Amino acid sequence: xxxxxxxxxxxxxxxxxxxxxxxxxxxxxxxxxxxxxxxxxxxxxxxxxxxxxxxxxxxxxxxxxxxxxxxxxxxxxxxxxxxxxxxxxxxxxxxxxxxxxxxxxxxxxxxxxxxxxxxxxxxxxxxxxxxxxxxxxxxxxxxxxxxxxxxxxxxxxxxxxxxxxxxxxxxxxxxxxxxxxxxxxxxxxxxxxxxxxxxxxxxxxxxxxxxxxxxxxxxxxxxxxxxxxxxxxxxxxxxxxxxxxxxxxxxxxxxxx
Numbered sequence: 001x002x003x004x005x006x007x008x009x010x011x012x013x014x015x016x017x018x019x020x021x022x023x024x025x026x027x028x029x030x031x032x033x034x035x036x037x038x039x040x041x042x043x044x045x046x047x048x049x050x051x052x053x054x055x056x057x058x059x060x061x062x063x064x065x066x067x068x069x070x071x072x073x074x075x076x077x078x079x080x081x082x083x084x085x086x087x088x089x090x091x092x093x094x095x096x097x098x099x100x101x102x103x104x105x106x107x108x109x110x111x112x113x114x115x116x117x118x119x120x121x122x123x124x125x126x127x128x129x130x131x132x133x134x135x136x137x138x139x140x141x142x143x144x145x146x147x148x149x150x151x152x153x154x155x156x157x158x159x160x161x162x163x164x165x166x167x168x169x170x171x172x173x174x175x176x177x178x179x180x181x182x183x184x185x186x187x188x189x190x191x192x193x194x195x196x197x198x199x200x201x202x203x204x205x206x207x208x209x210x211x212x213x214x215x216x217x218x219x220x221x222x223x224x225x226x227x228x229x230x231x232x233x234x235x236x237x238x239x240x241x242x243x244x245x246x247x248x249x250x251x252x253x254x255x256x257x
Contacts, residue, residue, distance in 0.1 A: 031055030033119030139209020
């Protein structure tokens, strides 16, 4: 039996010196999401458990820059961690393949291989939640150090949206991807129009990232929305963080296996 719980405990206790946007809460949500995607794609319980472990370890190395291939580095570090748990080398190879390829689309070989990419890119980097997460990341990322706040936020949003458009995801997940991209694109539009509520939200979470003053999830819960749109963004984000969106999302997926 895979030591899933033991690995989760190790990750929670050991991988602490991470970015605010790449802490244990992020690892856990990607693990849950990766396991969910494997189930949607027809994977069995063991494959779902492997995806869960891959999600826990996928950002075990995460520097504060986009200029380093953290996926490859995380796969290398994860290999050593998994060897320490006495896991079979073939199983380790499958987990590390999913970790090493989670940064960009490739020719996917199995549901497990694809699972971390889908969970990380659709669930964690789209939807209402990403308005908060992305602003924190820009604040803590050294690539934007000493650059103006608004310019940095707009540049990063535009870069990520261009990198992961609809074409970066399988056909069966186009409905889910479209649904998740809508609030992302909408928030970008609010920023471009310099709407006060959007700028206020972005500034608050950018400063959290720059100052590292709070854990990101704690900051989201403590955030006091200014106006109905800000309230909507927080409500939808909390629903995701608390695991309340999977039934809705399942109805948007059309996968044949």
